[in-house]
Amino acid sequence: MKLSSIRPIALLLSRELIVTALLLLGVSFVVFIILYLSPGDPFSALLNGQMAADNASSAGMSVAWYAQYLSWLGNILRGDLGSSLRTGLPVLNEVIRVGINTLYLTIGSMSITLIIAVPIALFSARRGMNVYNWTFTMFAYVVSALPVFWLGYIVIYVFMHKFGLFPLAFGFSGTKLSWLYFLLPVFVLGVGNGTMSEVVRYLREEIGRVFSEEYIRTALAKGGSIWKHSFKEGFLIPITEIIASKIPFILGGAVVVEQVFNWPGMGRMAWQAAQDRDYPIIMGIAILSAIFVRLGSLLQRVVYIMVNPRASRE
Amino acid sequence: MKRYSQVSVEIGEFSNLPFWKKTDSMDLVYVGYGLVIVSLVVVSYILGAFNLLPHDPQEINIDLLMVSPGNSGYLLGTDFMGRDILSRLIVGIQAYFLPGLLAITIALVFGTFLGVLAGLCGERIDMVITYIANLVDSFPRLVLILLMVAAFKPDIYYIMIIVGITNVPVVAALVKSKINFLKQKNFIEAATALGLSNRVIILKHILWYNCRSVLIIQATLGMAEAILMETSLSYLGFGVQEPTPSWGNMVQAGANYFMQGKFWSSTAPALAILFTIMGFHLLGDGLNNIFERKRNK
Numbered sequence: 001m002k003l004s005s006i007r008p009i010a011l012l013l014s015r016e017l018i019v020t021a022l023l024l025l026g027v028s029f030v031v032f033i034i035l036y037l038s039p040g041d042p043f044s045a046l047l048n049g050q051m052a053a054d055n056a057s058s059a060g061m062s063v064a065w066y067a068q069y070l071s072w073l074g075n076i077l078r079g080d081l082g083s084s085l086r087t088g089l090p091v092l093n094e095v096i097r098v099g100i101n102t103l104y105l106t107i108g109s110m111s112i113t114l115i116i117a118v119p120i121a122l123f124s125a126r127r128g129m130n131v132y133n134w135t136f137t138m139f140a141y142v143v144s145a146l147p148v149f150w151l152g153y154i155v156i157y158v159f160m161h162k163f164g165l166f167p168l169a170f171g172f173s174g175t176k177l178s179w180l181y182f183l184l185p186v187f188v189l190g191v192g193n194g195t196m197s198e199v200v201r202y203l204r205e206e207i208g209r210v211f212s213e214e215y216i217r218t219a220l221a222k223g224g225s226i227w228k229h230s231f232k233e234g235f236l237i238p239i240t241e242i243i244a245s246k247i248p249f250i251l252g253g254a255v256v257v258e259q260v261f262n263w264p265g266m267g268r269m270a271w272q273a274a275q276d277r278d279y280p281i282i283m284g285i286a287i288l289s290a291i292f293v294r295l296g297s298l299l300q301r302v303v304y305i306m307v308n309p310r311a312s313r314e
Numbered sequence: 315m316k317r318y319s320q321v322s323v324e325i326g327e328f329s330n331l332p333f334w335k336k337t338d339s340m341d342l343v344y345v346g347y348g349l350v351i352v353s354l355v356v357v358s359y360i361l362g363a364f365n366l367l368p369h370d371p372q373e374i375n376i377d378l379l380m381v382s383p384g385n386s387g388y389l390l391g392t393d394f395m396g397r398d399i400l401s402r403l404i405v406g407i408q409a410y411f412l413p414g415l416l417a418i419t420i421a422l423v424f425g426t427f428l429g430v431l432a433g434l435c436g437e438r439i440d441m442v443i444t445y446i447a448n449l450v451d452s453f454p455r456l457v458l459i460l461l462m463v464a465a466f467k468p469d470i471y472y473i474m475i476i477v478g479i480t481n482v483p484v485v486a487a488l489v490k491s492k493i494n495f496l497k498q499k500n501f502i503e504a505a506t507a508l509g510l511s512n513r514v515i516i517l518k519h520i521l522w523y524n525c526r527s528v529l530i531i532q533a534t535l536g537m538a539e540a541i542l543m544e545t546s547l548s549y550l551g552f553g554v555q556e557p558t559p560s561w562g563n564m565v566q567a568g569a570n571y572f573m574q575g576k577f578w579s580s581t582a583p584a585l586a587i588l589f590t591i592m593g594f595h596l597l598g599d600g601l602n603n604i605f606e607r608k609r610n611k
Contacts, residue, residue: 019448026449031461038465134340145538145592149549150565150584153572161573194542197595245451252456256546267456271550274460282457282464290452297448 009305016301020294027290028076031283032069038279076287082280086273095266095284102265103292105185105258106250110243112190113199116140118239121203125211126226140197148192148253152260155188185261193253195246202242203235210234232307244300251289338607341600348534348597351590355407362405369398371405371559380571383578393567393579402559403586409548409560413474414540418533420478425485426529430516432486433493440490447483455480456546463552470544470553477543481536488528489521496524527605531598538594545587561587 075081081091120140124133210216210230219229255267262268266285273281361367368389375396383391390399432440458480459473466472496502505515547553548562556563561583568580 023445023448023452026445027452030449030453034461034465141592141595142588145588145595147542147545147549147565147584147587149546149569150580150587153569153580157572197599201599248451248454251454252546255454255456255460256550259550270457270460274463274552277464277467279464282461286453286457286461289454289457293452293454 012305013302016298016305020298023294024291027287027294028073029069031286032072035279035283036065036068081284081287084273084281085278086276086281091280091284094269094281095288098264098266098269099285099288101263102251102254102258102267104182105189105254105263105265106247106292108182108186109188109190109193109253110246110250112187113193113196113246114239114243116191117196117199118203121200122207122235124200125204125208137197137200140200143191144194144197146192146194148188148194149256149260151192152185152188152257155184156260159184185257185263188261189250189253189257192257193246193250195249199242199246203238206238207234236307237304240300240303244297247293247296248289251292341603344596344600345604348593348595348600351593352534352597355411355590358404359407359411362408367398367401367404369401371397371401372557373397380576380579382576383582390582391578393564394571399564399579399582402564403561403583406559406561406564406583406586409470409554409558409562410541410544413470413544414537416471417474417478417481417540418536420475421481421485421536422529422533424479425482425532426489426521426525428482428486429489430493430520432490433497434516443483443486443490447487450480450483453480455543459543459547460552470547473543473547473553474540477540478536481532481539485529485532488532489525492525492528493520496520527601531602531605534594534598534601538591538598541587541591541594 079092081095083090084094087094117140120133120136124137127133207230210233211226213230213233216226216230220226251267254265255270257263258265258267259271266289270282270285272278273285373396375392378386378388378392378396380394381388381392381396383389385391388398388400390403393399393402428443432443455477459476462468462473462476502515502519505519510519544553544560545562545565548560549566551563551566553562554560556567564583565580565587568576568578568583572580
């Protein structure tokens with residue numbers, strides 16, 4: 001690659017990075033405003049008593065909100081998100097510890113969704129509507145309306161209770177069977193996260209649109225493969241787009257699924273924290289999940305810019 | 315014989331095609347199913363509001379705990395406290411019906427406003443609105459709501475306001491892209507040339523004639539979203555609280571009996587959620603397909 005072709009891409013990428021940083025700043029501001037407006041005094045807990053001491057020293061005068069925001073933001077950037085009100089452990093370590101489990105769950109279930117949805121979409125885009133596709137499409141509709149908690153109960157009942165195929169519950173330590181424990185929640189969230197029908201519809205429409213483009217007709221006339229030529233525009237770009245836009249939904253579904261399966265992840269911790277009104281923990285989780293979402297869409301933009309030569313000319 | 319049917323497929327006029335090949339009638343099936351569900355929900359809401367129920371939803375009957383469906387005059391059986399599940403299902407609609415309408419109204423009103431602003435008022439405002447949309451999309455909704463729950467302990471109406479606000483960017487983006495599409499058309503220029511005021515052009519020609527289908531579809535999808543949120547939250551214990559029935563907390567209450575083989579008390583509300591959300595999704599998608607095809611003709 002010559003320098004002249006690299007430069008526009010680098011420029012675009014740095015622009016995307018700046019946008020992501022700005023959005024994360026906005027995220028921190030939204031979280032701050034919510035906590036600032038809430039009744040009670042979450043900030044004396046968040047700032048480890050430091051701000052409370054300042055308050056006391058200024059004889060009951062309250063510190064301006066932007067000063068509070070800046071010192072809070074400074075703490076966050078230094079990696080200090082305060083400590084949990086319930087356990088007293090530092091939030092950052094706690095949230096990262098459970099965040100990794102949620103990351104496994106999210107990535108696993110996203111793959112399950114794609115493994116089911118992509119063949120349906122490709123098949124029905126290529127062959128048009130017939131009885132199989134109609135059945136598959138209806139299946140996708142039913143599945144994406146299923147309440148995920150109930151699906152969880154059915155799966156637990158059938159596989160764990162009735163057949164005893166999977167162990168009921170045990171820890172996450174390096175036991176031999178822990179991947180079995182992993183499998184069921186991943187499957188349940190993958191099927192029941194409510195995005196299946198949208199993924200099918202979006203992919204089908206996009207690849208169907210590309211199939212009717214003229215360059216595909218030319219490729220076919222020359223004896224080329226339709227899949228090969230439509231791969232970039234019809235498959236790679238739409239699939240990264242839909243993955244990036246569905247990450248928040250899957251993280252939301254993870255809250256429920258982790259509750260059903262007792263999965264030691266971020267969602268369960270968020271649930272516990274909301275019960276206990278443990279502000280620092282849920283604040284950390286909100287920020288971390290927003291970082292997940294932003295990284296996902298940053299990745300999507302990178303793929304788009306790399307794949308689409310027109311992007312650098314825009 | 316085979317050849318004739320092939321010819322008829324090509325011509326597409328003879329109606330001896332199986333019904334799934336004519337997507338038109340498929341869309342009608344979608345919309346029909348959706349309308350049946352919507353009218354069932356509305357009728358049940360009215361029945362619940364006027365208390366026209368087969369049994370008292372709060373009446374505890376110690377002698378008839380966990381009666382299986384169809385026995386002792388209980389069509390869908392009773393739950394773990396001997397309360398009639400059918401009546402509780404009907405009353406459970408009240409948990410999301412008005413809050414859901416509130417969420418839809420907020421999403422549509424503010425979404426349309428911001429969409430028009432972004433579409434007509436130049437690039438700078440468009441950039442700001444895109445930024446806000448991306449910001450709202452950065453949070454998983456359930457996590458944002460849990461943050462609100464931890465901070466304010468809100469009731470279901472406040473939660474639905476948040477659901478509505480998180481749907482604003484979706485509506486705004488759709489209205490904006492519609493307006494960008496319409497800007498290239500002649501009739502807006504013509505309307506301006508005829509001396510119509512901006513208010514008339516925006517409200518009548520852009521929103522009413524060209525955006526109403528988009529808005530109706532968003533309303534049905536928004537209701538599905540609101541039901542999903544309400545049931546998930548009630549299931550988690552943050553939405554509607556016992557003893558007030560909600561489909562979510564009914565599933566949760568029946569869960570303990572699921573492993574004993576007594577499925578119905580959580581399956582009945584779960585199926586109600588399934589069929590209702592599917593109805594709203596199919597209604598939205600069917601209407602979408604019909605409107606799209608009409609425009610392409």
